Structure formats: C-alpha cells, structure tokens
Amino acid sequence: xxxxxxxxxxxxxxxxxxxxxxxxxxxxxxxxxxxxxxxxxxxxxxxxxxxxxxxxxxxxxxxxxxxxxxxxxxxxxxxxxxxxxxxxxxxxxxxxxxxxxxxxxxxxxxxxxxxxxxxxxxxxxxxxxxxxxxxxxxxxxxxxxxxxxxxxxxxxxxxxxxxxxxxxxxxxxxxxxxxxxxxxxxxxxxxxxxxxxxxxxxxxxxxxxxxxxxxxxxxxxxxxxxxxxxxxxxxxxxxxxxxxxxxxxxxxxxxxxxxxxxxxxxxxxxxxxxxxxxxxxxxxxxxxxxxxxxxxxxxxxxxxxxxxxxxxxxxxxxxxxxxxxxxxxxxxxxxxxxxxxxxxxxxxxxxxxxxx
Amino acid sequence: xxxxxxxxxxxxxxxxxxxxxxxxxxxxxxxxxxxxxxxxxxxxxxxxxxxxxxxxxxxxxxxxxxxxxxxxxxxxxxxxxxxxxxxxxxxxxxxxxxxxxxxxxxxxxxxxxxxxxxxxxxxxxxxxxxxxxxxxxxxxxxxxxxxxxxxxxxxxxxxxxxxxxxxxxxxxxxxxxxxxxxxxxxxxxxxxxxxxxxxxxxxxxxxxxxxxxxxxxxxxxxxxxxxxxxxxxxxxxxxxxxxxxxxxxxxxxxxxxxxxxxxxxxxxxxxxxxxxxxxxxxxxxxxxxxxxxxxxxxxxxxxxxxxxxxxxxxxxxxxxxxxx
Numbered sequence: 131x132x133x134x135x136x137x138x139x140x141x142x143x144x145x146x147x148x149x150x151x152x153x154x155x156x157x158x159x160x161x162x163x164x165x166x167x168x169x170x171x172x173x174x175x176x177x178x179x180x181x182x183x184x185x186x187x188x189x190x191x192x193x194x195x196x197x198x199x200x201x202x203x204x205x206x207x208x209x210x211x212x213x214x215x216x217x218x219x220x221x222x223x224x225x226x227x228x229x230x231x232x233x234x235x236x237x238x239x240x241x242x243x244x245x246x247x248x249x250x251x252x253x254x255x256x257x258x259x260x261x262x263x264x265x266x267x268x269x270x271x272x273x274x275x276x277x278x279x280x281x282x283x284x285x286x287x288x289x290x291x292x293x294x295x296x297x298x299x300x301x302x303x304x305x306x307x308x309x310x311x312x313x314x315x316x317x318x319x320x321x322x323x324x325x326x327x328x329x330x331x332x333x334x335x336x337x338x339x340x341x342x343x344x345x346x347x348x349x350x351x352x353x354x355x356x357x358x359x360x361x362x363x364x365x366x367x368x369x370x371x372x373x374x375x376x377x378x379x380x381x382x383x384x385x386x387x388x389x390x391x392x393x394x395x396x397x398x399x400x401x402x403x404x405x406x407x408x409x410x411x412x413x414x415x416x417x418x419x420x421x422x423x424x425x426x427x428x429x430x431x432x433x434x435x436x437x438x439x440x441x442x443x444x445x446x447x448x449x450x451x452x453x454x455x456x457x458x459x460x461x462x463x464x465x466x467x468x469x470x471x472x473x474x475x476x477x478x479x480x481x482x483x484x485x486x
Numbered sequence: 487x488x489x490x491x492x493x494x495x496x497x498x499x500x501x502x503x504x505x506x507x508x509x510x511x512x513x514x515x516x517x518x519x520x521x522x523x524x525x526x527x528x529x530x531x532x533x534x535x536x537x538x539x540x541x542x543x544x545x546x547x548x549x550x551x552x553x554x555x556x557x558x559x560x561x562x563x564x565x566x567x568x569x570x571x572x573x574x575x576x577x578x579x580x581x582x583x584x585x586x587x588x589x590x591x592x593x594x595x596x597x598x599x600x601x602x603x604x605x606x607x608x609x610x611x612x613x614x615x616x617x618x619x620x621x622x623x624x625x626x627x628x629x630x631x632x633x634x635x636x637x638x639x640x641x642x643x644x645x646x647x648x649x650x651x652x653x654x655x656x657x658x659x660x661x662x663x664x665x666x667x668x669x670x671x672x673x674x675x676x677x678x679x680x681x682x683x684x685x686x687x688x689x690x691x692x693x694x695x696x697x698x699x700x701x702x703x704x705x706x707x708x709x710x711x712x713x714x715x716x717x718x719x720x721x722x723x724x725x726x727x728x729x730x731x732x733x734x735x736x737x738x739x740x741x742x743x744x745x746x747x748x749x750x751x752x753x754x755x756x757x758x759x760x761x762x763x764x765x766x767x768x769x770x771x772x773x774x775x776x777x778x779x780x781x782x783x784x785x786x787x788x789x790x791x792x793x794x795x796x797x798x799x800x801x802x803x804x805x806x807x808x809x810x
Binding site for chain 1: 669671675806
C-alpha cells in the first residue's frame, strides 16, 4: 500500500506543476517510438535536422502518439491490443498519467487532442465485438474519462481532427481477437471512413469504398491544411489482385483512388503502413515496410515516383518534403526524387513518426 | 513471403564480403545475362521458329536463373517483368492469346511492348510461345513469329537496362556508409541487403518453386511448376541454391562448413529427381523426392542463418514482420 500511496502522491505533485511548452522539451518537431538494442522501448523527440531533443523510456512497445498543441505533453499508445497509454511530460521527463481503457475497451494505437488541447480523443474498440468507439478524456481534469461516442465501424485505427472540429476516423473493418490480434472477419470485413462530431451530436457519417475493395482495410490518415485527407490501406484479399493502397478524400467528401503502375503496385506487397503529405502539401506519399518502398503521388492521385529503403514505415512532413524513419535506425529526408540521410541511431524506429 | 531482416547493433565494417559478393557474383552475372539476352534477340531476328530458337532461349534462362532471386536496386522492379512468376491468374497466357487473336500492333513493337502486362513479357511469355503446343507451331513470318521477336528484343532491352542500373547499385553497395550514400547508411546495411536476398531466394525455392507444384497431399499441381514447358523447373531451383550459397561464401568471414554440408545434401536430393519439369508428381515416389529436396533446402536456410546471419546479429524485421 505504501507503494501505491507514493505513486498517487507523485501524480498529484506532477499535476500541480506549472505546464511547460515544447521549447522546454528541446523544441522537437516530431515524435517517434522505437525499439532499443537491449530489447526495451522508448519515445524520442526529434528535431527537424534528425537530432534528438529528448528520449524517454517506455514500459512496452509503443505504436503512435500525439502531442499536445501547446504544452510539452505527449500521449503514447501501446501497440495493439492496447492496454495502456502514457501521458508524458516531455520537458521534465516524467510520466504525468497512465491511462487505462475502461472495462471492455482496448486502445487501438492512435489518438488526437481536440478543443485546443482540452480534450483527448482515443481510438478504441469493444474487446468483444471490435465495434469502434472514440474515448474522450478531460485533459484539464487530470485526464478523467468523460465518455465515448461510436465511430460507426469496426476496428478503428487512425483518426484526424479537421479544422471544423469534426473528427475523421479510419474504421479498418477488421474484428480482432481481444488477446492476440488474430483477424476474425476477413471474408466479411467492411472498412469505412467516418466523420463525426464527438463533442457535438456524435453521429457518424460513414463512407465506404466500392464492394470489390471491402478487403482494403483503411488504417492511416494524413491531413492537408485545406482539409484533403490521404488515407492508406492494407489489402487483406487475394495477394495477386492489385488494388490502390492510397485514397484521397477531398473536403467535400469526394474520394479519389491512386493507382501506381503495375510493377510499382506489386512491390508494395498490398501494404501501406503510413501516409503523409509533403511539407508544401504538393505531394502525398505512402510507405511499405514489407516492400521497403515509398511511393509519391500528386494531390490528384497521379503516381510521381518511388524510393527504396528496407523496413521503412514512418513518414511525416519535413521542410517542403518528407521525413522517413525505418527499422534500421535511419532517419532520411525525401525531397522530390532525392533521398538524403539525416541520422542513423542504434534503434529500430517504430511504424509512425508524429508531427508536433 | 520474402524474408526481411533487420540489423541490430554490431558495427564491424564488413565491406570486404559485400565487395566480393558484388564484384565476383552479381556484376559478372548481370553482364553475362545481358549478353545471352542479346544473343537470344539476334537469334530470334534470324529464325523465330520455336525449335530454332530454343537453344538460345535456354541459354538465356541459364544466365538469368542465378540472378532471379536478387531483388535489390534495379532488380526490384526489373525482375518482375523479366520473369514474372507465379502468374496465379494466368494473365500472361490470356494477354498473349489476345495479342495474337487481334494481331495487336503492340506485339510488333519492342518499345510499345514495355507497356504490356508484366506477365506477358520476358521468360514466361517465351515459355508459352515456344513451349505450348497450341502456340508454338507458328511459321516464320506469322504474327506469332514476330511477337516472339518482339518479346526477345524487349527482354534484351530489359537485360541491358538491368546491367546498366547495376553499375550504380554496385557503387551504392560498395560505398555503404560513405557520406551522401542515401541507399546504405552503413556497411552493415549493405551486408544485410545481400544476405536477405540469399535467404529469401532459398525460401522462395522451397515454398514456391517446390511448394506450388507439390500442392496439397493427394492433389499435386505439376503445371504450376516454374517454366515446366522448358524443363527449367529443377535447374531454376538448383541455380537459386548455388547463387544463395555463393553469396553466403562471399559474405562470411571464414569457412561455413555446416552450410557446405547442407548444400551437399541438397545436391543429393536434386540428383534423385527424375523429371526436371516435375510432371511426374502423381507418382508418390516422385512426390517424396521433391518433398525431400524441399526439406533439405530448409535445412540449408537454418545452416546459413546460424553461420552467416546470426554472427552478425541479424534478426527478423521490426516493422515488416509486425504490421499495424
């Protein structure tokens, strides 16, 4: 009991500290989770030149995270099935809160701040049915659970807050076993993109792709300033069938699918792991760690070119181009056709790089 | 599924093995392939009939087979349209029959042919055109004859482009870790890249080159073997194995006795197989011999991992194997 009281006391102490901004955390531009050579895991704050602003240990493998818009707070989500999320004070290097999903819910790896940072929204699924919910947490009230709204689909993954305050959710469509991520409904899965107003009426407006693409799991999202969203997909159907792995959703809801040339499509191995817009918003790119490949498209979904990099997955805007991270510890800048190494760390960068 | 490996720690500079693998194996291989593909195209221009062309076609396969599983740099996309296989949906045969029926002008123009579906280009296309009884009886001057000339010319162009592309890839591999090398950030990455090709080639041979015609017990699928019409099914497996071990010898610091012993076992299993096209798989003895070869190749993978990969700290990929 002494231990537990001590832990609560330190939480209270932390909560009463004045909030610090990102400058106090070394002014990182990006966050990334990593696996360390000794088998442990960590969260890294990265500057735009690839140098490290901070590094904090994690208790287990992380997936993605999100940064608070003003305070130096990062929320890091465990890899699925997610039993915890950590709120990290990146300036002081301490754990501010450990969030556990309510009974019957599991975190699905992604989250975002709403209402200027007053609310945290977390992508979650019901452990029994995989039905999606957006968990809502009151940030100023010490990350108290406020409630939840349905996401309008099964197996939600990434989510993005739009300028309107609405949230776009990628409902991946895959029902999973609550303990081991075994996929249960591949034959009948129906992914969708859903638009909801979690702090308002909460009713989801759902868009599905054509029925022949019902096995293309919509998993990751990238938002451009004008509201255009790039969505990355993972094909669960016949591997010999080539399908688009990138779609674009215009702010009026119109969907365009991006189709690369045949050989390019095949080399992605049916898998897009991350998606990002270039810093200037002119290009959108997807990565495939399975194919060790990055594909660039224009905003109309026309194929522009590729780059190769083993184990590449993380991608984010950097300057006018892109930042890439990979499982070999590489951080690279991608500008047009050109790849330039920034740094190589003795870590394996995890699936995503989050822009602050 | 191709293997993917990630390198952890260990920063011993090992460009020696990489340089040898590139200079002693890969570069001479792509040059020899470009030459035999050129010979094939010239032979086709001279006499396009199936019987006349077959020796040059088989010689080109012989040159390609050791390179078939190396999927680095220009070979990543290049291999797909040189030897697209397996063609699960029969797209190659469908496209070729369609071209012939329509006498499509794309089939007469090697430049336009580069836009045709990968399944109807390169070796698989020639395997059908020269080996399928319905297709191979064409006469000199027919559309099919000119299509064969086009496919051979397109293959020669691809082989030339591959050899040229490999000059830059060889430079990138052998200067791994140098300032400004964006492809390989350290010598370890170049080692890992080549080692991965060797292992995934063996895995592809065991799982797909042998696994696909074996099918399920009781339902062999001999016509799912690679290039069975040309009798190349077993020679392609053998070439893939020799290439993988050849690369491993270059990469390793010293002798690799367990790998050599495992290779001997593979050779014995290969020698026991009667039909190099695997068309006798309905016979339980023939089936067993193929299964034994499959097991021996898997044992070779284990030996290579233990002797070549593990000492360098190579382990399965962090992101490519995980997914989310």
